[in-house]
Amino acid sequence: MMQLDRSDLDAARQHLTPDSALPLIRFMADQSLGAQAEVAPAEIRQQAADLGWVDARTGVRTTLGILISDSCREYLFWKERHGALPFENSLPHLARSTFRGKYVAEIGAGMGANLMSLSGTAGRLCGVEPVAAYAQLGQILRAREGIEGVEIWPGGAEDLPFEDGELDLVLCVTAHQYFDLHAALPEIARVTRPGGELIILGATLGQYAAGAGARVLRSGGRRSKYYLMTLINTLGYQAFGRRLLPRREAFSTSRPIYPSTGFMTRHLEAAGFETIAPPQPAAGEQCFYLRRREIGTGN
Ligand SMILES: C[S@@+](CC[C@H](N)C(=O)[O-])C[C@H]1O[C@@H](n2cnc3c(N)ncnc32)[C@H](O)[C@@H]1O
Known part of the structure; x- marks a missing residue:
C-alpha cells in the first residue's frame, strides 16, 4: 500500500x-x-x-x-529548521540565490519539505516521487502551512517526466542512495539544460561506513546485519552495477547504497556534468554541485 x-x-x-x-x-x-x-x-x-x-x-x-x-x-x-533547506546555513551553494527564478525539480522529493523551503524563491518548482502516499501527505501538510505553487509528480529518477533540457536546476537530497544511478544520472543530464545545475546532497561510502561502524559499536552489534548488507550492496553496485542483495520489502528506501565520492564524481562527469565546487561535507552528508556541460564540450 x-x-x-x-x-x-x-x-x-x-x-x-x-x-x-x-x-x-x-x-x-x-x-x-x-x-x-x-x-x-x-x-x-x-x-x-x-x-x-x-x-x-x-x-x-x-x-x-x-x-x-x-x-x-x-x-x-x-x-x-524554520523553513530552511538542510545545511542551508553551512553550504554556500544551498543559499536561496542559487535557486532564485529558476525552474527547479527535486528528484526523490518525499513529502516535499525541501520544496516547501524553496517555494517563493524558485521561478517554477516541482518534485518527482515514486511513492504516491508521500506526495498526497505533502499536499495536506503544505495546505496546513498555506504553501501553494508546489507540485509533486509521480515518477522515478530513472525515467523522469520532463522534456530534454527543460530544467534549470535539479536537486536530490538524501535520495540518490535509492536510485539506480547508472540509469538515473544520464536521465538527470537529459532533462537539465546545458549550463543548468545539479545539486546532490547525501552520504557517501566513507561517511556511511564511519557512521555505521560507530552505531554498531554503540549498540553492541544491533542492526549490524543491515549495515553489512548495505555495504555489500554498495560495493556490489560499484563493481557490477547492481544491488546484490535485493530485499523483499516494498518500501522505496529499503535498499540504499552509498557510492564513494570517486564513483559519484566519475559517473557524474561521464553523464555530462562538470564540477562547479569540489564535493563538500556537511554533518555526515556530502554535497555535489555540478553544471551540465554545454553542447559540443564533450557529451
Ligand atoms: C530519505 S527520502 C528524502 C526525501 C526528501 N528528498 C527530503 O529530503 O526530505 C528519499 C526519497 O527518495 C525516494 N526514492 C526512492 N527511490 C527513488 C527513485 N528510484 N527515484 C526517485 N526517488 C526515489 C523515496 O521514495 C523517498 O521519498
Whole structure:
C-alpha cells in the first residue's frame, strides 16, 4: 500500500490539518524516530490506533502509519529548521540565490519539505516521487502551512517526466542512495539544460561506513546485519552495477547504497556534468554541485 485510498486520505486530511493536530503529528514523527509509544498521552495513542496508524494491541506502526510518520517527521524537521533547506546555513551553494527564478525539480522529493523551503524563491518548482502516499501527505501538510505553487509528480529518477533540457536546476537530497544511478544520472543530464545545475546532497561510502561502524559499536552489534548488507550492496553496485542483495520489502528506501565520492564524481562527469565546487561535507552528508556541460564540450 503505497497510495492512500480515499478514506485514509480524507482521515489524514481531517486529523493532520487543524492547528490542534500538532500533538498527533509529533507522536507520529516520534514513532519514526524509535520513540516508545507508551510514553505518549493515552488519548493520542488511542487516536493513532483508531485511525489505523498504529496497531491497537502492540502499538507498532502499520504500513499506513509508517508512511504518515515519515511525512510528519520531515514536516517537523522542516519546522525546526524554520523553513530552511538542510545545511542551508553551512553550504554556500544551498543559499536561496542559487535557486532564485529558476525552474527547479527535486528528484526523490518525499513529502516535499525541501520544496516547501524553496517555494517563493524558485521561478517554477516541482518534485518527482515514486511513492504516491508521500506526495498526497505533502499536499495536506503544505495546505496546513498555506504553501501553494508546489507540485509533486509521480515518477522515478530513472525515467523522469520532463522534456530534454527543460530544467534549470535539479536537486536530490538524501535520495540518490535509492536510485539506480547508472540509469538515473544520464536521465538527470537529459532533462537539465546545458549550463543548468545539479545539486546532490547525501552520504557517501566513507561517511556511511564511519557512521555505521560507530552505531554498531554503540549498540553492541544491533542492526549490524543491515549495515553489512548495505555495504555489500554498495560495493556490489560499484563493481557490477547492481544491488546484490535485493530485499523483499516494498518500501522505496529499503535498499540504499552509498557510492564513494570517486564513483559519484566519475559517473557524474561521464553523464555530462562538470564540477562547479569540489564535493563538500556537511554533518555526515556530502554535497555535489555540478553544471551540465554545454553542447559540443564533450557529451
Ligand atoms: C530519505 S527520502 C528524502 C526525501 C526528501 N528528498 C527530503 O529530503 O526530505 C528519499 C526519497 O527518495 C525516494 N526514492 C526512492 N527511490 C527513488 C527513485 N528510484 N527515484 C526517485 N526517488 C526515489 C523515496 O521514495 C523517498 O521519498
